[in-house]
Amino acid sequence: MSNQSVTPSYFEFTLFSDSGSLKYVFFSVCLLIYMTIISANVVITLTVCLEKSLHQPMYIFICCLSLNSLYGSAGFFPRFLMDILSDTHFISRPLCFVQIYVIHTYKAHEVNILTVMAYDRFVAICHPLHYHSKMTFRKVLYLLIFAVCYPAGMLGHLFYEFSHLPLCGYKLHRIFCTSWSVIQLSCVETAVLNITGQVFGATLIFAPLSFVLYTYLRILLVCRKSVSEVKGKAIQTCLPHIVTFVNFCISVFCEVSLSLYKVDEVSTFVIVVVSLEFLVIPPINNPLVYGLNLPQIRLGVISGFLKIQKWFRQDSRTKQ
Template identity: 40%
Template structure:
Protein backbone atom coordinates (compact mmCIF):
# COMPACT_ATOMS: atom_id res chain seq x y z
CA UNK A 1 0.00 0.00 0.00
CA UNK A 2 1.21 3.52 -0.82
CA UNK A 3 0.96 6.63 1.31
CA UNK A 4 -2.82 6.67 1.63
CA UNK A 5 -4.56 9.63 3.21
CA UNK A 6 -8.12 10.35 4.28
CA UNK A 7 -9.39 12.17 1.20
CA UNK A 8 -12.29 14.50 1.98
CA UNK A 9 -12.28 16.52 -1.25
CA UNK A 10 -11.04 16.38 -4.82
CA UNK A 11 -9.58 19.00 -7.14
CA UNK A 12 -10.98 19.01 -10.69
CA UNK A 13 -7.77 20.10 -12.38
CA UNK A 14 -9.10 20.10 -15.95
CA UNK A 15 -10.64 23.56 -15.53
CA UNK A 16 -7.32 25.35 -15.18
CA UNK A 17 -7.35 29.15 -15.14
CA UNK A 18 -10.29 30.30 -17.25
CA UNK A 19 -9.65 33.99 -16.63
CA UNK A 20 -12.30 36.36 -17.94
CA UNK A 21 -13.47 33.69 -20.39
CA UNK A 22 -15.24 31.98 -17.51
CA UNK A 23 -18.17 34.38 -17.87
CA UNK A 24 -18.54 33.48 -21.54
CA UNK A 25 -18.37 29.74 -20.77
CA UNK A 26 -20.83 30.18 -17.91
CA UNK A 27 -23.34 31.98 -20.15
CA UNK A 28 -22.96 29.35 -22.87
CA UNK A 29 -23.40 26.40 -20.51
CA UNK A 30 -26.30 28.09 -18.70
CA UNK A 31 -28.08 28.67 -22.02
CA UNK A 32 -27.47 25.02 -22.95
CA UNK A 33 -28.85 23.85 -19.60
CA UNK A 34 -31.97 26.02 -19.82
CA UNK A 35 -32.62 24.84 -23.39
CA UNK A 36 -32.31 21.20 -22.30
CA UNK A 37 -34.75 21.75 -19.44
CA UNK A 38 -37.26 23.61 -21.63
CA UNK A 39 -37.27 21.09 -24.51
CA UNK A 40 -37.44 17.99 -22.32
CA UNK A 41 -40.07 19.36 -19.94
CA UNK A 42 -42.19 20.46 -22.94
CA UNK A 43 -42.19 16.99 -24.50
CA UNK A 44 -42.67 15.17 -21.17
CA UNK A 45 -45.71 17.37 -20.47
CA UNK A 46 -47.03 16.82 -24.00
CA UNK A 47 -46.78 13.03 -23.73
CA UNK A 48 -48.41 13.12 -20.30
CA UNK A 49 -51.45 15.26 -21.23
CA UNK A 50 -52.08 14.20 -24.85
CA UNK A 51 -54.00 10.92 -24.90
CA UNK A 52 -53.06 10.27 -28.53
CA UNK A 53 -49.45 9.85 -27.34
CA UNK A 54 -50.30 7.26 -24.67
CA UNK A 55 -48.70 4.51 -26.74
CA UNK A 56 -45.66 2.36 -25.84
CA UNK A 57 -43.29 4.14 -28.25
CA UNK A 58 -44.09 7.58 -26.83
CA UNK A 59 -44.08 6.32 -23.24
CA UNK A 60 -40.53 5.05 -23.76
CA UNK A 61 -39.66 8.44 -25.27
CA UNK A 62 -41.10 10.12 -22.20
CA UNK A 63 -38.86 7.93 -20.04
CA UNK A 64 -35.90 8.95 -22.21
CA UNK A 65 -36.69 12.64 -21.73
CA UNK A 66 -37.04 12.17 -17.96
CA UNK A 67 -33.60 10.57 -17.97
CA UNK A 68 -32.20 13.57 -19.88
CA UNK A 69 -33.41 15.84 -17.06
CA UNK A 70 -31.91 13.44 -14.52
CA UNK A 71 -28.56 13.49 -16.33
CA UNK A 72 -28.53 17.27 -16.68
CA UNK A 73 -29.18 17.61 -12.94
CA UNK A 74 -26.15 15.43 -12.25
CA UNK A 75 -23.92 17.50 -14.56
CA UNK A 76 -24.86 21.15 -14.93
CA UNK A 77 -25.21 22.56 -11.38
CA UNK A 78 -21.66 21.51 -10.44
CA UNK A 79 -20.33 22.43 -13.89
CA UNK A 80 -21.73 25.95 -13.66
CA UNK A 81 -20.43 26.35 -10.12
CA UNK A 82 -16.89 25.30 -11.04
CA UNK A 83 -16.74 27.48 -14.14
CA UNK A 84 -17.15 30.55 -11.90
CA UNK A 85 -15.03 29.18 -9.05
CA UNK A 86 -11.28 29.72 -8.73
CA UNK A 87 -10.56 26.62 -6.61
CA UNK A 88 -12.49 23.85 -8.44
CA UNK A 89 -12.77 21.74 -5.29
CA UNK A 90 -15.56 19.24 -4.72
CA UNK A 91 -16.23 17.28 -1.54
CA UNK A 92 -15.90 13.52 -1.71
CA UNK A 93 -19.60 13.10 -0.91
CA UNK A 94 -20.68 15.35 -3.80
CA UNK A 95 -18.12 13.71 -6.10
CA UNK A 96 -19.50 10.25 -5.33
CA UNK A 97 -23.05 11.56 -5.79
CA UNK A 98 -22.13 13.00 -9.20
CA UNK A 99 -20.49 9.72 -10.21
CA UNK A 100 -23.70 7.91 -9.26
CA UNK A 101 -25.88 10.32 -11.25
CA UNK A 102 -23.77 10.37 -14.41
CA UNK A 103 -23.08 6.64 -14.57
CA UNK A 104 -26.69 5.61 -13.92
CA UNK A 105 -27.83 8.22 -16.46
CA UNK A 106 -25.61 6.68 -19.14
CA UNK A 107 -26.75 3.15 -18.28
CA UNK A 108 -30.45 4.11 -18.35
CA UNK A 109 -29.92 5.96 -21.64
CA UNK A 110 -28.49 2.95 -23.45
CA UNK A 111 -30.97 0.49 -21.95
CA UNK A 112 -33.84 2.78 -22.96
CA UNK A 113 -32.50 2.90 -26.53
CA UNK A 114 -32.46 -0.91 -26.52
CA UNK A 115 -36.07 -1.13 -25.30
CA UNK A 116 -37.16 1.46 -27.90
CA UNK A 117 -35.45 -0.56 -30.64
CA UNK A 118 -37.16 -3.73 -29.41
CA UNK A 119 -40.51 -1.90 -29.36
CA UNK A 120 -40.03 -0.85 -33.01
CA UNK A 121 -39.03 -4.44 -33.87
CA UNK A 122 -42.28 -5.80 -32.42
CA UNK A 123 -44.36 -3.09 -34.08
CA UNK A 124 -42.85 -3.55 -37.55
CA UNK A 125 -42.00 -7.27 -37.61
CA UNK A 126 -44.95 -8.60 -35.57
CA UNK A 127 -47.74 -6.03 -36.03
CA UNK A 128 -50.57 -8.50 -35.37
CA UNK A 129 -49.18 -9.47 -31.97
CA UNK A 130 -47.83 -6.04 -30.99
CA UNK A 131 -50.76 -4.94 -28.81
CA UNK A 132 -50.73 -8.21 -26.86
CA UNK A 133 -46.94 -8.29 -26.42
CA UNK A 134 -46.39 -4.61 -25.57
CA UNK A 135 -49.14 -3.90 -23.06
CA UNK A 136 -49.26 -0.92 -20.69
CA UNK A 137 -48.29 -3.22 -17.83
CA UNK A 138 -45.26 -4.46 -19.74
CA UNK A 139 -44.22 -0.90 -20.62
CA UNK A 140 -44.31 0.09 -16.94
CA UNK A 141 -42.42 -3.06 -15.95
CA UNK A 142 -39.67 -2.41 -18.50
CA UNK A 143 -39.28 1.23 -17.43
CA UNK A 144 -39.04 0.25 -13.75
CA UNK A 145 -36.59 -2.54 -14.61
CA UNK A 146 -34.31 -0.13 -16.50
CA UNK A 147 -34.07 2.29 -13.59
CA UNK A 148 -33.83 -0.28 -10.78
CA UNK A 149 -31.22 -2.47 -12.53
CA UNK A 150 -29.08 0.58 -13.40
CA UNK A 151 -29.21 1.81 -9.80
CA UNK A 152 -28.39 -1.63 -8.33
CA UNK A 153 -25.53 -2.11 -10.81
CA UNK A 154 -23.88 1.13 -9.82
CA UNK A 155 -24.53 0.72 -6.07
CA UNK A 156 -22.27 -2.36 -6.24
CA UNK A 157 -19.68 -0.36 -8.21
CA UNK A 158 -19.92 2.39 -5.61
CA UNK A 159 -19.46 0.01 -2.67
CA UNK A 160 -16.32 -1.42 -4.29
CA UNK A 161 -15.00 2.08 -4.95
CA UNK A 162 -15.58 3.41 -1.42
CA UNK A 163 -13.51 0.62 0.14
CA UNK A 164 -10.38 1.84 -1.66
CA UNK A 165 -7.79 3.94 0.22
CA UNK A 166 -6.71 6.86 -1.97
CA UNK A 167 -3.21 8.26 -2.53
CA UNK A 168 -4.26 11.53 -4.16
CA UNK A 169 -7.14 13.89 -4.76
CA UNK A 170 -6.47 15.43 -8.17
CA UNK A 171 -8.83 14.44 -11.02
CA UNK A 172 -8.01 15.55 -14.56
CA UNK A 173 -11.66 16.06 -15.49
CA UNK A 174 -14.35 18.72 -15.35
CA UNK A 175 -16.63 16.29 -13.49
CA UNK A 176 -16.25 13.22 -11.29
CA UNK A 177 -16.06 9.78 -12.87
CA UNK A 178 -15.69 6.39 -11.19
CA UNK A 179 -12.71 5.32 -13.32
CA UNK A 180 -10.67 8.35 -12.24
CA UNK A 181 -11.42 7.74 -8.57
CA UNK A 182 -10.34 4.10 -8.86
CA UNK A 183 -7.07 5.25 -10.52
CA UNK A 184 -6.24 7.17 -7.33
CA UNK A 185 -6.29 3.96 -5.28
CA UNK A 186 -3.22 2.85 -3.31
CA UNK A 187 -4.13 -0.85 -3.46
CA UNK A 188 -4.86 -3.44 -6.10
CA UNK A 189 -8.11 -2.76 -7.97
CA UNK A 190 -8.53 -6.14 -9.69
CA UNK A 191 -11.95 -6.75 -8.10
CA UNK A 192 -13.14 -3.32 -9.26
CA UNK A 193 -11.88 -3.99 -12.78
CA UNK A 194 -13.48 -7.44 -12.98
CA UNK A 195 -16.85 -6.17 -11.79
CA UNK A 196 -16.47 -3.15 -14.10
CA UNK A 197 -16.12 -5.50 -17.08
CA UNK A 198 -19.09 -7.59 -15.89
CA UNK A 199 -21.26 -4.50 -15.40
CA UNK A 200 -20.17 -3.16 -18.80
CA UNK A 201 -21.31 -6.42 -20.39
CA UNK A 202 -24.73 -6.15 -18.71
CA UNK A 203 -25.31 -2.43 -19.25
CA UNK A 204 -23.56 -1.89 -22.61
CA UNK A 205 -22.94 -5.12 -24.55
CA UNK A 206 -26.34 -6.76 -23.95
CA UNK A 207 -28.31 -3.60 -24.89
CA UNK A 208 -26.20 -3.25 -28.06
CA UNK A 209 -26.90 -6.88 -28.99
CA UNK A 210 -30.65 -6.26 -28.55
CA UNK A 211 -30.39 -3.05 -30.62
CA UNK A 212 -28.47 -4.76 -33.44
CA UNK A 213 -30.89 -7.72 -33.43
CA UNK A 214 -33.92 -5.43 -33.56
CA UNK A 215 -32.69 -3.17 -36.35
CA UNK A 216 -31.28 -6.07 -38.38
CA UNK A 217 -34.75 -7.66 -38.43
CA UNK A 218 -36.37 -4.30 -39.21
CA UNK A 219 -34.03 -3.83 -42.20
CA UNK A 220 -34.89 -7.31 -43.48
CA UNK A 221 -38.62 -6.58 -43.25
CA UNK A 222 -38.16 -3.19 -44.93
CA UNK A 223 -36.20 -4.79 -47.77
CA UNK A 224 -39.07 -7.20 -48.43
CA UNK A 225 -41.90 -4.69 -47.99
CA UNK A 226 -43.56 -2.13 -50.22
CA UNK A 227 -42.16 1.41 -50.40
CA UNK A 228 -45.00 2.83 -48.30
CA UNK A 229 -44.24 0.37 -45.47
CA UNK A 230 -40.53 1.12 -45.77
CA UNK A 231 -41.22 4.85 -45.43
CA UNK A 232 -43.31 4.42 -42.27
CA UNK A 233 -40.72 2.14 -40.68
CA UNK A 234 -37.79 4.41 -41.51
CA UNK A 235 -39.65 7.50 -40.30
CA UNK A 236 -39.85 6.08 -36.75
CA UNK A 237 -36.47 4.30 -36.74
CA UNK A 238 -34.15 6.89 -38.31
CA UNK A 239 -34.23 9.32 -35.33
CA UNK A 240 -33.41 6.48 -32.93
CA UNK A 241 -30.52 5.26 -35.09
CA UNK A 242 -29.06 8.77 -35.50
CA UNK A 243 -29.25 9.48 -31.77
CA UNK A 244 -27.84 6.07 -30.89
CA UNK A 245 -24.87 6.52 -33.24
CA UNK A 246 -24.24 9.99 -31.79
CA UNK A 247 -24.31 8.57 -28.25
CA UNK A 248 -22.07 5.61 -29.16
CA UNK A 249 -19.45 7.72 -30.95
CA UNK A 250 -19.22 10.32 -28.18
CA UNK A 251 -19.07 7.56 -25.53
CA UNK A 252 -16.23 5.88 -27.45
CA UNK A 253 -14.29 9.17 -27.43
CA UNK A 254 -14.78 9.40 -23.66
CA UNK A 255 -13.57 5.82 -23.08
CA UNK A 256 -10.50 6.40 -25.26
CA UNK A 257 -9.78 9.65 -23.42
CA UNK A 258 -9.93 7.99 -20.00
CA UNK A 259 -8.00 4.80 -20.85
CA UNK A 260 -5.17 6.18 -22.98
CA UNK A 261 -2.64 8.98 -22.74
CA UNK A 262 -4.30 12.00 -24.31
CA UNK A 263 -1.93 14.69 -23.06
CA UNK A 264 -1.10 15.60 -26.67
CA UNK A 265 -4.74 16.66 -27.13
CA UNK A 266 -5.47 20.20 -25.86
CA UNK A 267 -7.28 20.26 -22.51
CA UNK A 268 -10.06 22.42 -23.95
CA UNK A 269 -10.76 19.77 -26.61
CA UNK A 270 -10.90 16.99 -24.01
CA UNK A 271 -13.24 19.05 -21.84
CA UNK A 272 -15.46 19.81 -24.82
CA UNK A 273 -15.70 16.09 -25.69
CA UNK A 274 -16.72 15.25 -22.11
CA UNK A 275 -19.44 17.91 -22.05
CA UNK A 276 -20.52 16.85 -25.56
CA UNK A 277 -21.02 13.24 -24.44
CA UNK A 278 -23.06 14.21 -21.40
CA UNK A 279 -25.02 17.20 -22.75
CA UNK A 280 -25.58 16.45 -26.43
CA UNK A 281 -28.10 13.60 -26.01
CA UNK A 282 -30.02 15.70 -23.49
CA UNK A 283 -30.43 18.44 -26.10
CA UNK A 284 -30.63 16.50 -29.37
CA UNK A 285 -33.01 13.71 -28.29
CA UNK A 286 -36.09 15.89 -27.70
CA UNK A 287 -35.30 18.12 -30.70
CA UNK A 288 -34.80 15.15 -33.03
CA UNK A 289 -38.03 13.43 -31.96
CA UNK A 290 -39.96 16.69 -31.99
CA UNK A 291 -38.85 17.49 -35.53
CA UNK A 292 -38.90 14.03 -37.11
CA UNK A 293 -42.05 12.42 -35.70
CA UNK A 294 -45.25 13.68 -37.29
CA UNK A 295 -47.48 12.73 -34.37
CA UNK A 296 -45.43 14.77 -31.88
CA UNK A 297 -45.29 17.74 -34.26
CA UNK A 298 -49.05 17.58 -34.71
CA UNK A 299 -49.66 17.34 -30.96
CA UNK A 300 -47.34 20.30 -30.33
CA UNK A 301 -49.12 22.43 -32.92
CA UNK A 302 -52.50 21.45 -31.52
CA UNK A 303 -51.53 22.37 -27.95
CA UNK A 304 -49.95 25.62 -29.08
CA UNK A 305 -53.08 26.50 -31.06
CA UNK A 306 -55.26 25.78 -28.01
CA UNK A 307 -53.09 28.03 -25.84
CA UNK A 308 -53.26 30.92 -28.31
CA UNK A 309 -57.02 30.52 -28.60
CA UNK A 310 -57.43 30.58 -24.81
CA UNK A 311 -55.36 33.77 -24.61
CA UNK A 312 -57.50 35.43 -27.28
CA UNK A 313 -60.63 34.56 -25.31
Protein backbone atom coordinates (compact mmCIF):
# COMPACT_ATOMS: atom_id res chain seq x y z
CA MET A 1 0.00 0.00 0.00
CA SER A 2 1.30 3.43 -0.88
CA ASN A 3 2.18 5.87 1.87
CA GLN A 4 0.04 8.51 0.19
CA SER A 5 -3.34 9.27 1.63
CA VAL A 6 -6.09 7.34 -0.13
CA THR A 7 -8.94 8.24 2.28
CA PRO A 8 -10.84 4.97 1.78
CA SER A 9 -14.62 5.09 1.76
CA TYR A 10 -14.80 1.67 3.40
CA PHE A 11 -12.91 -0.68 5.72
CA GLU A 12 -12.40 -4.43 5.62
CA PHE A 13 -12.43 -6.75 8.66
CA THR A 14 -9.60 -9.24 8.14
CA LEU A 15 -10.25 -11.58 11.06
CA PHE A 16 -13.24 -13.29 9.43
CA SER A 17 -12.32 -16.45 7.55
CA ASP A 18 -14.20 -18.92 5.39
CA SER A 19 -15.42 -21.54 7.86
CA GLY A 20 -17.65 -23.37 5.40
CA SER A 21 -20.82 -24.86 6.83
CA LEU A 22 -19.59 -24.08 10.38
CA LYS A 23 -20.52 -20.45 9.83
CA TYR A 24 -24.17 -21.43 10.23
CA VAL A 25 -23.36 -22.97 13.61
CA PHE A 26 -21.49 -19.82 14.68
CA PHE A 27 -24.36 -17.69 13.43
CA SER A 28 -26.94 -19.74 15.36
CA VAL A 29 -24.93 -19.55 18.60
CA CYS A 30 -24.36 -15.79 18.29
CA LEU A 31 -28.00 -15.19 17.36
CA LEU A 32 -29.07 -17.17 20.45
CA ILE A 33 -26.75 -15.03 22.60
CA TYR A 34 -28.17 -11.84 21.10
CA MET A 35 -31.76 -12.99 21.60
CA THR A 36 -30.91 -13.91 25.22
CA ILE A 37 -29.46 -10.44 25.81
CA ILE A 38 -32.54 -8.77 24.32
CA SER A 39 -35.02 -10.97 26.21
CA ALA A 40 -33.33 -10.74 29.61
CA ASN A 41 -32.82 -6.97 29.50
CA VAL A 42 -36.29 -6.27 28.12
CA VAL A 43 -37.79 -8.32 30.98
CA ILE A 44 -35.84 -6.29 33.58
CA THR A 45 -36.76 -3.00 31.88
CA LEU A 46 -40.47 -3.79 31.64
CA THR A 47 -40.56 -5.14 35.19
CA VAL A 48 -39.11 -1.93 36.63
CA CYS A 49 -41.31 0.29 34.44
CA LEU A 50 -44.59 -1.53 35.12
CA GLU A 51 -44.19 -2.34 38.82
CA LYS A 52 -44.88 0.81 40.86
CA SER A 53 -43.12 -0.66 43.91
CA LEU A 54 -39.88 -0.62 41.89
CA HIS A 55 -40.07 3.09 41.05
CA GLN A 56 -37.14 3.80 43.35
CA PRO A 57 -33.64 5.13 42.51
CA MET A 58 -31.81 1.79 42.75
CA TYR A 59 -34.23 0.01 40.41
CA ILE A 60 -34.35 2.96 38.01
CA PHE A 61 -30.56 2.71 37.70
CA ILE A 62 -30.83 -1.05 37.09
CA CYS A 63 -33.37 -0.32 34.37
CA CYS A 64 -30.90 2.13 32.78
CA LEU A 65 -28.20 -0.55 32.85
CA SER A 66 -30.50 -2.87 30.90
CA LEU A 67 -31.34 -0.14 28.39
CA ASN A 68 -27.63 0.54 27.92
CA SER A 69 -26.99 -3.18 27.34
CA LEU A 70 -29.63 -3.14 24.59
CA TYR A 71 -28.01 -0.02 23.12
CA GLY A 72 -24.48 -1.47 23.08
CA SER A 73 -25.64 -4.84 21.73
CA ALA A 74 -27.55 -3.13 18.91
CA GLY A 75 -24.35 -1.36 17.89
CA PHE A 76 -22.49 -4.64 17.50
CA PHE A 77 -24.55 -7.80 17.00
CA PRO A 78 -26.61 -7.02 13.84
CA ARG A 79 -23.46 -6.15 11.89
CA PHE A 80 -21.50 -9.05 13.42
CA LEU A 81 -24.21 -11.58 12.54
CA MET A 82 -24.26 -10.30 8.97
CA ASP A 83 -20.47 -10.63 8.72
CA ILE A 84 -20.56 -14.25 9.93
CA LEU A 85 -22.74 -15.27 6.97
CA SER A 86 -21.21 -12.93 4.41
CA ASP A 87 -18.36 -13.84 2.06
CA THR A 88 -17.08 -10.25 2.07
CA HIS A 89 -16.57 -8.17 5.20
CA PHE A 90 -16.57 -4.54 4.14
CA ILE A 91 -18.13 -1.70 6.12
CA SER A 92 -18.59 1.86 4.92
CA ARG A 93 -16.56 4.59 6.59
CA PRO A 94 -19.62 6.40 8.08
CA LEU A 95 -21.07 3.15 9.50
CA CYS A 96 -17.67 2.25 10.94
CA PHE A 97 -17.48 5.53 12.85
CA VAL A 98 -21.08 5.15 14.01
CA GLN A 99 -20.21 1.71 15.40
CA ILE A 100 -17.13 3.10 17.15
CA TYR A 101 -19.20 5.87 18.73
CA VAL A 102 -21.97 3.52 19.90
CA ILE A 103 -19.58 0.98 21.44
CA HIS A 104 -17.47 3.62 23.18
CA THR A 105 -20.47 5.50 24.56
CA TYR A 106 -21.91 2.15 25.71
CA LYS A 107 -18.75 1.55 27.77
CA ALA A 108 -18.75 5.09 29.18
CA HIS A 109 -22.46 4.99 30.04
CA GLU A 110 -22.05 1.65 31.80
CA VAL A 111 -19.21 2.91 33.98
CA ASN A 112 -21.05 6.14 34.82
CA ILE A 113 -24.33 4.41 35.68
CA LEU A 114 -22.49 1.94 37.93
CA THR A 115 -20.76 4.88 39.61
CA VAL A 116 -24.10 6.61 40.23
CA MET A 117 -25.41 3.33 41.68
CA ALA A 118 -22.45 3.26 44.08
CA TYR A 119 -23.37 6.77 45.25
CA ASP A 120 -26.99 5.65 45.73
CA ARG A 121 -25.90 2.70 47.91
CA PHE A 122 -23.52 4.96 49.83
CA VAL A 123 -26.32 7.41 50.71
CA ALA A 124 -28.78 4.60 51.52
CA ILE A 125 -26.42 2.80 53.93
CA CYS A 126 -24.29 5.62 55.35
CA HIS A 127 -27.02 8.30 55.55
CA PRO A 128 -30.29 6.35 55.72
CA LEU A 129 -32.24 9.10 57.49
CA HIS A 130 -31.46 11.58 54.71
CA TYR A 131 -31.83 9.15 51.80
CA HIS A 132 -35.22 10.34 50.54
CA SER A 133 -34.26 13.99 50.82
CA LYS A 134 -30.95 13.46 49.00
CA MET A 135 -32.07 10.98 46.33
CA THR A 136 -35.13 12.81 45.01
CA PHE A 137 -36.57 12.05 41.58
CA ARG A 138 -35.11 15.31 40.25
CA LYS A 139 -31.63 14.44 41.51
CA VAL A 140 -31.86 10.93 40.05
CA LEU A 141 -32.84 12.47 36.72
CA TYR A 142 -29.94 14.95 36.82
CA LEU A 143 -27.45 12.19 37.67
CA LEU A 144 -28.66 10.05 34.77
CA ILE A 145 -28.58 12.97 32.33
CA PHE A 146 -25.00 13.74 33.36
CA ALA A 147 -24.01 10.05 33.18
CA VAL A 148 -25.33 9.83 29.60
CA CYS A 149 -24.70 13.29 28.12
CA TYR A 150 -21.19 13.97 29.43
CA PRO A 151 -19.46 11.02 27.69
CA ALA A 152 -21.73 11.36 24.64
CA GLY A 153 -20.61 14.98 24.15
CA MET A 154 -16.93 14.44 24.94
CA LEU A 155 -16.62 11.31 22.82
CA GLY A 156 -18.57 12.97 20.02
CA HIS A 157 -16.01 15.80 19.86
CA LEU A 158 -13.07 13.39 20.05
CA PHE A 159 -14.40 11.11 17.32
CA TYR A 160 -15.24 14.08 15.10
CA GLU A 161 -11.56 14.98 15.22
CA PHE A 162 -10.19 11.57 14.26
CA SER A 163 -12.96 10.79 11.74
CA HIS A 164 -11.39 13.42 9.47
CA LEU A 165 -7.90 11.87 9.58
CA PRO A 166 -6.39 11.01 6.19
CA LEU A 167 -5.87 7.22 6.07
CA CYS A 168 -3.36 5.13 4.13
CA GLY A 169 -5.13 1.80 4.47
CA TYR A 170 -8.47 0.12 4.92
CA LYS A 171 -7.78 -3.25 6.57
CA LEU A 172 -8.86 -3.61 10.23
CA HIS A 173 -7.51 -6.65 12.08
CA ARG A 174 -10.60 -6.79 14.29
CA ILE A 175 -14.18 -8.11 14.20
CA PHE A 176 -15.68 -4.64 14.65
CA CYS A 177 -14.51 -1.06 14.25
CA THR A 178 -12.36 0.36 17.06
CA SER A 179 -10.89 3.83 17.35
CA TRP A 180 -7.34 2.57 17.87
CA SER A 181 -7.39 0.26 14.83
CA VAL A 182 -8.55 3.16 12.62
CA ILE A 183 -6.05 5.65 14.07
CA GLN A 184 -3.23 3.20 13.29
CA LEU A 185 -4.07 3.58 9.58
CA SER A 186 -3.51 7.34 9.68
CA CYS A 187 -1.04 8.90 7.25
CA VAL A 188 -0.26 11.79 9.59
CA GLU A 189 1.21 12.09 13.05
CA THR A 190 -1.41 11.27 15.70
CA ALA A 191 0.60 11.70 18.91
CA VAL A 192 -1.57 14.57 20.20
CA LEU A 193 -4.78 12.69 19.41
CA ASN A 194 -3.41 9.53 21.06
CA ILE A 195 -2.45 11.39 24.23
CA THR A 196 -5.83 13.17 24.34
CA GLY A 197 -7.66 9.87 23.90
CA GLN A 198 -5.56 8.12 26.56
CA VAL A 199 -6.03 10.94 29.09
CA PHE A 200 -9.77 11.04 28.45
CA GLY A 201 -10.01 7.23 28.61
CA ALA A 202 -8.04 7.08 31.86
CA THR A 203 -10.21 9.83 33.38
CA LEU A 204 -13.36 8.06 32.25
CA ILE A 205 -12.26 4.80 33.91
CA PHE A 206 -10.10 5.66 36.93
CA ALA A 207 -12.14 8.58 38.27
CA PRO A 208 -15.31 6.46 38.62
CA LEU A 209 -13.25 3.51 39.88
CA SER A 210 -11.67 5.64 42.61
CA PHE A 211 -15.08 6.97 43.64
CA VAL A 212 -16.61 3.48 43.77
CA LEU A 213 -13.72 2.17 45.88
CA TYR A 214 -14.11 5.14 48.25
CA THR A 215 -17.88 4.66 48.64
CA TYR A 216 -17.57 0.93 49.36
CA LEU A 217 -14.78 1.52 51.84
CA ARG A 218 -17.12 3.87 53.70
CA ILE A 219 -19.94 1.31 53.43
CA LEU A 220 -17.69 -1.41 54.87
CA LEU A 221 -16.74 0.82 57.80
CA VAL A 222 -20.42 1.50 58.54
CA CYS A 223 -21.35 -2.17 58.23
CA ARG A 224 -18.67 -3.17 60.75
CA LYS A 225 -20.45 -1.14 63.41
CA SER A 226 -23.96 -2.25 62.43
CA VAL A 227 -26.09 -5.12 63.67
CA SER A 228 -26.21 -8.36 61.67
CA GLU A 229 -29.61 -7.55 60.13
CA VAL A 230 -28.33 -4.27 58.67
CA LYS A 231 -25.17 -6.02 57.43
CA GLY A 232 -27.25 -8.68 55.68
CA LYS A 233 -29.43 -6.10 53.93
CA ALA A 234 -26.38 -4.05 52.87
CA ILE A 235 -24.66 -7.13 51.43
CA GLN A 236 -27.86 -8.15 49.60
CA THR A 237 -28.09 -4.80 47.80
CA CYS A 238 -24.36 -4.10 47.35
CA LEU A 239 -23.08 -7.53 46.25
CA PRO A 240 -24.79 -7.49 42.81
CA HIS A 241 -23.37 -4.02 42.16
CA ILE A 242 -19.84 -5.05 43.18
CA VAL A 243 -19.99 -8.16 40.96
CA THR A 244 -21.31 -6.12 38.03
CA PHE A 245 -18.77 -3.33 38.40
CA VAL A 246 -15.75 -5.63 38.80
CA ASN A 247 -16.90 -7.81 35.91
CA PHE A 248 -17.29 -4.84 33.58
CA CYS A 249 -13.97 -3.23 34.59
CA ILE A 250 -12.11 -6.48 33.93
CA SER A 251 -13.83 -6.86 30.55
CA VAL A 252 -13.01 -3.30 29.47
CA PHE A 253 -9.43 -3.56 30.79
CA CYS A 254 -8.84 -6.70 28.70
CA GLU A 255 -10.25 -5.03 25.58
CA VAL A 256 -8.19 -1.85 26.10
CA SER A 257 -5.05 -3.91 26.78
CA LEU A 258 -5.48 -5.50 23.37
CA SER A 259 -4.86 -2.10 21.79
CA LEU A 260 -1.41 -1.91 23.41
CA TYR A 261 -0.17 -4.92 21.44
CA LYS A 262 0.49 -5.32 17.76
CA VAL A 263 -2.60 -7.21 16.70
CA ASP A 264 -0.67 -9.02 13.97
CA GLU A 265 1.29 -10.78 16.72
CA VAL A 266 -1.75 -11.80 18.77
CA SER A 267 -3.69 -15.02 18.19
CA THR A 268 -6.95 -14.56 16.26
CA PHE A 269 -8.77 -16.60 18.91
CA VAL A 270 -7.52 -14.29 21.69
CA ILE A 271 -8.56 -11.15 19.76
CA VAL A 272 -12.06 -12.53 19.15
CA VAL A 273 -12.59 -13.66 22.76
CA VAL A 274 -11.27 -10.44 24.31
CA SER A 275 -13.25 -8.31 21.84
CA LEU A 276 -16.49 -10.15 22.55
CA GLU A 277 -16.11 -10.30 26.33
CA PHE A 278 -17.32 -6.80 27.27
CA LEU A 279 -20.07 -6.92 24.64
CA VAL A 280 -21.47 -10.30 25.69
CA ILE A 281 -20.79 -11.01 29.37
CA PRO A 282 -22.05 -7.78 31.06
CA PRO A 283 -25.35 -7.61 29.10
CA ILE A 284 -26.09 -11.22 30.10
CA ASN A 285 -24.60 -10.98 33.59
CA ASN A 286 -26.51 -7.84 34.70
CA PRO A 287 -30.08 -9.22 34.37
CA LEU A 288 -29.04 -12.53 35.94
CA VAL A 289 -27.27 -10.91 38.90
CA TYR A 290 -30.03 -8.39 39.64
CA GLY A 291 -32.91 -10.66 38.66
CA LEU A 292 -31.76 -13.57 40.82
CA ASN A 293 -30.21 -11.74 43.79
CA LEU A 294 -32.73 -8.95 44.40
CA PRO A 295 -36.03 -10.42 45.66
CA GLN A 296 -37.97 -7.28 44.72
CA ILE A 297 -37.08 -7.64 41.04
CA ARG A 298 -37.50 -11.42 41.15
CA LEU A 299 -41.00 -11.03 42.59
CA GLY A 300 -41.75 -8.32 40.05
CA VAL A 301 -40.75 -10.61 37.17
CA ILE A 302 -42.88 -13.45 38.55
CA SER A 303 -45.80 -11.08 39.10
CA GLY A 304 -45.46 -9.81 35.54
CA PHE A 305 -45.52 -13.31 34.06
CA LEU A 306 -48.58 -14.17 36.14
CA LYS A 307 -50.37 -11.04 34.88
CA ILE A 308 -49.53 -11.92 31.28
CA GLN A 309 -50.71 -15.50 31.82
CA LYS A 310 -53.96 -14.22 33.37
CA TRP A 311 -54.49 -11.82 30.47
CA PHE A 312 -54.03 -14.62 27.91
CA ARG A 313 -56.52 -16.81 29.76
CA GLN A 314 -59.10 -14.02 29.86
CA ASP A 315 -58.50 -13.28 26.20
CA SER A 316 -58.97 -16.92 25.18
CA ARG A 317 -62.20 -17.13 27.18
CA THR A 318 -63.50 -13.96 25.52
CA LYS A 319 -62.81 -15.40 22.06
CA GLN A 320 -64.61 -18.63 22.94
